[in-house]
Amino acid sequence: MILIPEARIQAMKARGWWGEATFDDLFTAQVTRRSDTLALVDPVNAMGVVGRAPRRLTWGQIADEVDRMTAVLHAAGVRRDDVVVVQLPNIGELTSVYLACARLGVIVTPAPAQYRESELAHIVARTDAVAAITAARIGKHAHGEMLTALKTRCPSLNDVFVLGGAPDGAIDLDGALHQVAHAEIAAAHAAAKAAQVTADDVVTICWTSGTEAEPKGVPRSHNEWIVMGDGVVDAADLSSETRVLNPFPMVNMAGISTALVGWLLTGGVVVQHHPFDLNVMLAQIRDEAIDYTVAPPAVLNTLLQTEGLLDGIDFGRLKSIGSGSAPLSEWMVRTFHEKYGVQIVNYFGSNEGASFASAMKDMPAAADRATLFPRLAPGFVWKAKLHDRVFTRLVDPETGVEISDKGMAGELRIKGATVFSGYWRAPEINARAFDDDGWFHTGDLFEYAGEDAQHLKFVGRLKDIVIRGGANISSEEIENHLIAHPAIAEAAVVGAPDPRLGERLAAFVAFKPNRTATLSDINVFLTVERKVAVFKQIERLHVLDHLPRNPVGKVLKRDLRHLLKTEESA
Numbered sequence: 001m002i003l004i005p006e007a008r009i010q011a012m013k014a015r016g017w018w019g020e021a022t023f024d025d026l027f028t029a030q031v032t033r034r035s036d037t038l039a040l041v042d043p044v045n046a047m048g049v050v051g052r053a054p055r056r057l058t059w060g061q062i063a064d065e066v067d068r069m070t071a072v073l074h075a076a077g078v079r080r081d082d083v084v085v086v087q088l089p090n091i092g093e094l095t096s097v098y099l100a101c102a103r104l105g106v107i108v109t110p111a112p113a114q115y116r117e118s119e120l121a122h123i124v125a126r127t128d129a130v131a132a133i134t135a136a137r138i139g140k141h142a143h144g145e146m147l148t149a150l151k152t153r154c155p156s157l158n159d160v161f162v163l164g165g166a167p168d169g170a171i172d173l174d175g176a177l178h179q180v181a182h183a184e185i186a187a188a189h190a191a192a193k194a195a196q197v198t199a200d201d202v203v204t205i206c207w208t209s210g211t212e213a214e215p216k217g218v219p220r221s222h223n224e225w226i227v228m229g230d231g232v233v234d235a236a237d238l239s240s241e242t243r244v245l246n247p248f249p250m251v252n253m254a255g256i257s258t259a260l261v262g263w264l265l266t267g268g269v270v271v272q273h274h275p276f277d278l279n280v281m282l283a284q285i286r287d288e289a290i291d292y293t294v295a296p297p298a299v300l301n302t303l304l305q306t307e308g309l310l311d312g313i314d315f316g317r318l319k320s321i322g323s324g325s326a327p328l329s330e331w332m333v334r335t336f337h338e339k340y341g342v343q344i345v346n347y348f349g350s351n352e353g354a355s356f357a358s359a360m361k362d363m364p365a366a367a368d369r370a371t372l373f374p375r376l377a378p379g380f381v382w383k384a385k386l387h388d389r390v391f392t393r394l395v396d397p398e399t400g401v402e403i404s405d406k407g408m409a410g411e412l413r414i415k416g417a418t419v420f421s422g423y424w425r426a427p428e429i430n431a432r433a434f435d436d437d438g439w440f441h442t443g444d445l446f447e448y449a450g451e452d453a454q455h456l457k458f459v460g461r462l463k464d465i466v467i468r469g470g471a472n473i474s475s476e477e478i479e480n481h482l483i484a485h486p487a488i489a490e491a492a493v494v495g496a497p498d499p500r501l502g503e504r505l506a507a508f509v510a511f512k513p514n515r516t517a518t519l520s521d522i523n524v525f526l527t528v529e530r531k532v533a534v535f536k537q538i539e540r541l542h543v544l545d546h547l548p549r550n551p552v553g554k555v556l557k558r559d560l561r562h563l564l565k566t567e568e569s570a
Contacts, residue, residue, distance in 0.1 A: 035060035069100035080105035112551030217424030229261025234385035334366035390416035
């Protein structure tokens with residue numbers, strides 16, 4: 001299924017930004033080169049996650065499993081352009097499912113392990129998915145039974161394949177893989193050849209939250225994924241010798257671009273991790289001689305702040321760590337480099353492909369790399385690979401006028417080789433998502449910085465502006481100040497409705513163990529230590545054990561706003 005306009009395909013290929021290789025082409029080439037070489041390592045705690053021992057697989061062993069997985073799907077009647085829902089943790093079978101489906105031209109729509117009946121039914125209904133693949137349990141939840149039960153309310157869902165023991169009405173995937181006949185594998189190979197899958201076919205539909213009430217599907221082709229993986233490989237300096245530890249679920253941009261596409265491009269080793277556990281992650285870094293991994297900013301801060309956590313790690317190997325999702329601490333970026341020789345790569349990204357990196361090759365100064373990104377526009381030359389094939393501009397969200405001056409916040413709009421072509425079956429949303437010239441509305445606020453306005457500085461989300469008495473206050477700005485408070489572990493700021501001022505600043509915080517602070521303490525810190533304007537002081541303080549987050553770690557501000565409304569109506 002090709003959803004990308006032909007003119008865009010030709011333009012991308014004419015510039016050399018897209019090619020003709022599919023996932024299966026990349027995989028086959030790696031298997032040919034390194035069949036007996038280690039390729040994939042399961043999470044060390046796989047027994048607790050899915051009820052089986054962890055596996056260590058060579059490229060040849062994965063190739064055999066992909067052959068079998070392709071045959072099982074084909075024998076069940078799954079065909080080119082069909083959609084399959086996949087809800088698995090980061091285990092070897094997840095990689096095999098992606099590759100088997102890509103070979104057949106089947107579209108994978110991955111679901112986070114935290115999704116339940118409501119979200120899954122929405123995905124099946126939106127995509128007319130014909131099959132689902134899951135495990136009997138993921139952790140303590142019975143995912144096999146849950147997805148099998150969906151067959152009664154989702155007419156398109158014909159088959160549910162379950163690892164680790166299938167309930168009634170489902171197919172035992174372990175048994176099916178083991179019992180595959182050579183003739184079935186041959187038939188699947190013939191079907192794959194007949195499908196004539198191209199690099200422009202849709203390979204995944206991932207799901208993203210945002211301003212809409214329901215998740216939106218983001219289809220991406222092989223080419224759209226490969227260019228993203230290429231960017232990760234280049235920014236993090238990955239190679240065929242690189243051993244990558246992947247702690248991000250392979251359900252969206254962060255996990256797939258690194259642990260699937262980057263892996264296919266380099267032919268290195270991926271060590272999987274799931275669910276996130278800092279102690280397990282540190283043990284894997286030590287035991288598996290990891291060269292590259294990714295972690296949220298808060299985790300990286302904790303590693304430097306807690307004595308002994310980094311003991312025993314081979315920093316002769318671990319030379320690069322990716323991070324993002326929030327502005328990084330300059331102190332953290334600088335300390336990792338000066339004390340351990342580790343490059344922290346700052347990524348800005350979204351499922352839609354509004355993605356670029358701040359790496360040492362372009363931002364050698366820690367203070368710059370922590371908070372700034374290259375401005376991707378004519379007249380600015382950068383070394384990172386993606387930065388000649390992605391373009392950005394800032395636009396006043398109220399007037400639509402392009403911003404050129406430093407210090408003025410505007411919505412980031414983006415186009416280029418990484419950007420998707422539109423949401424799945426959502427023409428009305430797509431009409432709002434792109435402007436008349438084809439630039440994608442990211443909903444993110446940036447401003448230009450640097451002597452020559454050569455940098456982009458993230459200042460918040462478009463809807464994360466608190467308007468207090470006519471003054472626009474960036475929630476992200478205040479959150480960054482709050483995170484610096486010695487007692488605060490997590491912080492989020494939203495606007496609390498106010499009849500006089502329009503909105504007041506409401507902060508939701510989670511304190512560090514055995515630490516606390518009053519509203520007054522925090523405001524003294526903001527004004528005296530951080531030296532922010534008085535009108536940016538917190539006016540309502542709400543203390544939580546932890547902030548609500550979605551399956552990929554983003555704070556659910558709609559839940560916080562709901563808490564405010566609930567309190568006001570009580």
